[in-house]
Amino acid sequence: MKPPATSHVISLPMDDGAQVEAMFAGDPKAHFDLHWHAEWSVGAILEGRCEFTCAGERQVAEAGDLVLMAPYMLHTAGVSAQGFRMVMLYAPHVWLAARLGWPDAQRGVLRRAVWKDEATAHALADAAMARDASEVGRRLAQIVRAQTGDALVNVERQMGDARVEAVCHALATEDACRIDPATLAQRLGVSREHFHRLFRAAVGMTPAHYARLARIGRAKVLLREGQAAAEVAVQCGFADQAHFSRWFRRCFGVTPGNYMGVRECGGEGPREELGGLSA
Incomplete structure (x- = not known):
């Protein structure tokens, strides 16, 4: 099955009431302007290539790579011209902090933004596709814990003035x-x-x-x-x-209507279109 021509978002309810959002993207024309997320962004590249900037540094992620960005990190993105597939999850910081033993307003320092781990990338994508919130939560905590150090910094940007x-x-x-x-x-x-x-x-x-x-x-x-x-x-x-x-x-990556519609129907995105994103 070919990747869908548009992106779709689903919402995964965690045990404590928090919501983790998952975006499935397969549009080879997708480009994302400079923006930030208040949540942690954890992505799995399943096919193709994604070139992006994060915190002013150029990054390249390819099939089998994992991508990790902390809250409020400014970033852009553009994908390869053919066969692009990606799953990106957005996890609330307070939810992750509780699992990693961090204060609500602080986080660990990232070790790297992109690295190769095909097994984990596909396992994360499979769990999201199956709407297995428990497994998604376990994988997210595992990934962020492995890629953050003991030193803590403030979650929100510090302007210095x-x-x-x-x-x-x-x-x-x-x-x-x-x-x-x-x-x-x-x-x-x-x-x-x-x-x-x-x-x-x-x-x-x-x-x-x-x-x-x-x-x-x-x-x-x-x-x-x-x-x-x-x-x-x-x-x-x-x-x-x-x-x-x-x-x-x-x-x-999605219209406001699509974003609202998926949330209103309890995270049940169009399965026939998302099916093309399974690993």
């Missing part, structure tokens, strides 16, 4: 979606030009780019809470629902 951190917090809130750069500069007590330089040096992108990513991240949370896509588009400051849908798909 309390003023910039305050602005980032404001940009991530619902009522700040339409704050313009001049207003943000005024909050910091600096000129607009100085604000842009200060922000870019601390964050690595412009305030406008960061604001869009923060709005997309917030939109995902609101969709997960069950709010309608049209309402979320308005709340998060997008021009219209179509604009919101384009950006959501460019970052997360």
